[in-house]
Amino acid sequence: MKTQIDAQGIGSIQDINALPAGRRDAVYARLVPPELYARFGIDPGSLRGPDGEPLVRVTAPPDKPWARIEVRASPGDRDPVVLIDVEMAPPAMPELAFVQINDPASPRYAIDRDPDGQDTLYGTLSRNLAEEERALRAGLAPGQVRRGLRLLRGVLGAMDDFCRLLRQELYLIEPLFYHSAILYERGGCGYVMGRDQMEEIHRGFAADGPLTRRLDGATPFR
Structure with missing residues (x-):
């Protein structure tokens, strides 16, 4: 894959999005840690589960500098096991814009919807305090709707490999929460800004x- 991509001069997310869908999806599938494919019986080539159903969804508009990768344990699941957003940030640098990791077998806490059913953007736009309290008592961190799977290091490693395909040595991450920044620190990330x-x-x-x-x-x- 690396040789094929290099031969085409792929250097940005826009370039990947312009590839034929099968090639494009194969590139973005690299952002998913291999252990996740193994855990849920997903073929990393076909991106299908044991029953032949597609379990990996890639959204990558050809005219946009971003992409979203979603992996589900079952096609009908409300929450993805892993959701990864990547984009190109100025000046032409890849950014890991958002990561969500969920254990589909764990209880769900509706912190993502306020009492009126509106999207809270994980508590950054509005709040569902009752659900946040339930999640807190269950040991979840801010922004979590379910317990995680301890796969963040795997996602960071996959992002490292993805950036090498783009011939990029660095990428950006903007943590949504304080604890997220701590986890990224533990994964080897440093600060461009925000350390103070x-x-x-x-x-x-x-x-x-x-x-x-x-x-x-x-x-x-x-």
Whole structure:
């Protein structure tokens, strides 16, 4: 695959999106950790499960600089096991824009919908405090609708390989939550910006820090 891509001068997500669908999907399938394919019995060549049903969906408009890869344990599942968004960020650098990893066998918490049924954008636009409290008591982190599968390192490794196909040495990640940044740090990522903010939060939770003093039990989240 690498030789074929290099021969065509592929250097961006737009270039991949312009490939014939089968070739395009084969490239984006590389963003899925191999252990996930094995775990759910998905053929990485056909992207189909044991029953022959397609379990990997690639959305990659030919005129757009982004793509989405979704893997499901069953075609009818509401939540993907893995959802990965990639895009090209200025100046022509790949970005891992969003990652969601779900254990389909675990309980679901509707933190993604507010009490009126509107999308909360994982709590960044609006909140469902009752569901967030249930998720908190179950040990989930902010933004999680289900327990994860501990596959983030695998996704980062796959993203490294994907970037090598594009002949790119670096890629960007923009964490949605504080804990996400910590996980990316543990995966070997560094900071272009935001480190000062992270260190300020860290100091705030020190024994005598201002954030620690606000952990007064006034709400379930404190």
